Amino acid sequence: MNAPSPSTAAAPLVLSHQDGAVLTLTLNRPAALNSFTSALHDALLAALDAAALDPEVRCVVLTGAGRAFCAGQDLADPAVAPDLTPGAGAKDLGLVVERWYAPLCQRLRSMPVPVLAAVNGVAAGAGASVALGCDIVLAARSASFIQAFSKIGLLPDSGGTWLLPRLVGRARALGLALLGDKLPAEEAQRIGLIWQCVEDAELAASAQALAQRLATMPTKALVSIRSALDEALLLDWPAALAREAEQQRALGFAPDYREGVQAFGEKRAPRFSDR
Numbered sequence: 001m002n003a004p005s006p007s008t009a010a011a012p013l014v015l016s017h018q019d020g021a022v023l024t025l026t027l028n029r030p031a032a033l034n035s036f037t038s039a040l041h042d043a044l045l046a047a048l049d050a051a052a053l054d055p056e057v058r059c060v061v062l063t064g065a066g067r068a069f070c071a072g073q074d075l076a077d078p079a080v081a082p083d084l085t086p087g088a089g090a091k092d093l094g095l096v097v098e099r100w101y102a103p104l105c106q107r108l109r110s111m112p113v114p115v116l117a118a119v120n121g122v123a124a125g126a127g128a129s130v131a132l133g134c135d136i137v138l139a140a141r142s143a144s145f146i147q148a149f150s151k152i153g154l155l156p157d158s159g160g161t162w163l164l165p166r167l168v169g170r171a172r173a174l175g176l177a178l179l180g181d182k183l184p185a186e187e188a189q190r191i192g193l194i195w196q197c198v199e200d201a202e203l204a205a206s207a208q209a210l211a212q213r214l215a216t217m218p219t220k221a222l223v224s225i226r227s228a229l230d231e232a233l234l235l236d237w238p239a240a241l242a243r244e245a246e247q248q249r250a251l252g253f254a255p256d257y258r259e260g261v262q263a264f265g266e267k268r269a270p271r272f273s274d275r
Helices: 038-053 093-109 126-132 148-152 160-168 170-179 185-190 200-215 219-232 237-253 255-265
Strands: 014-019 022-027 059-064 068-070 115-119 122-124 136-140 144-146 182-184 196-198
Touching: 014 038, 022 038, 022 200, 038 093, 059 068, 059 200, 068 115, 068 126, 093 126, 115 126, 115 200, 122 126, 126 144, 126 160, 136 185, 136 200, 144 185, 148 170, 160 170, 182 185, 185 196, 196 200, 219 237, 219 255, 237 255
Parallel strands: 022 059, 059 115, 068 122, 115 136, 122 144, 136 196
Antiparallel strands: 014 022, 144 182
C-alpha cells in the first residue's frame, strides 16, 4: 500500500515549534474548537513527555489553533458519546477521567519546566481546567472561560474542583461551576483566575516574550516554587516551614544558586543551567 501523499496526510493533532529553549505546543483540531478526543489526549501527553525529557527545553507554551484554545471534551468521541439506543448501558465517564484527563493534568503539574497557557479563544469545560492547571495563564481579550459541566449534568473535572476555589475562593468558584456562565478574559484577570489579559494581536508575542524570560531563569527553582505553593495549601504552618527548609536545602546545593550569587556580585546577567 502506498503512503498517503503530503496533501492527503492527516494534520498532526498537536503542532510543535521550538524557538531556542521555548517549546510551543498547539492543539490542532481547529474545526472542532480543539476539543479533546482520545487521540488528541495521546498526542498531547506524548508531546509533553518528550518535552520533559528534552534538556534543551526550559519552558513550554500551550495554545490552540484557530479561534479557540480548547472547547473541552468532544462529545462525539466514542469514548464518551452516550448510546441513545433504548436499553443501552451508560458510558463510565470515571474511566475516561482516569484514563486520559488525570494523566494529562498530572503531567502538566509535574513538568520539570514552567508551562505557560496562551489562551487564544474560548476555554470551556476540561479546556478551561487544563489552561488553569498551567503555571501562568495569559489570555487574549476576546478569550473566555466557561465551566460548562453543569449544562450537561456533570461536575468540573481535570482538576477543576481543586483549582477553582484556590484561585478565586469558594463563592466565585461555586458561581462559575453551578451557573456555567461565560467569563470574559478581562474579568478572569480581575478576579484572579488568570495572570494577565492582553490584546488579541499581542497574545502570541507576549506569551513568547514571557516564556523566553522564564527560560533564562533558574528552572529548578521555578519548579520548586510551584510544588511548594501547591503543597503549602495542604499543610499547616510548621509543616510548610519544614518543607521550605527541605526544598531550600536542595536548591542551595544546586549550581544555579552559586551562579546567581556570583552573577549578582559581578553585576552581570546570570547563566542558569539547572533543569
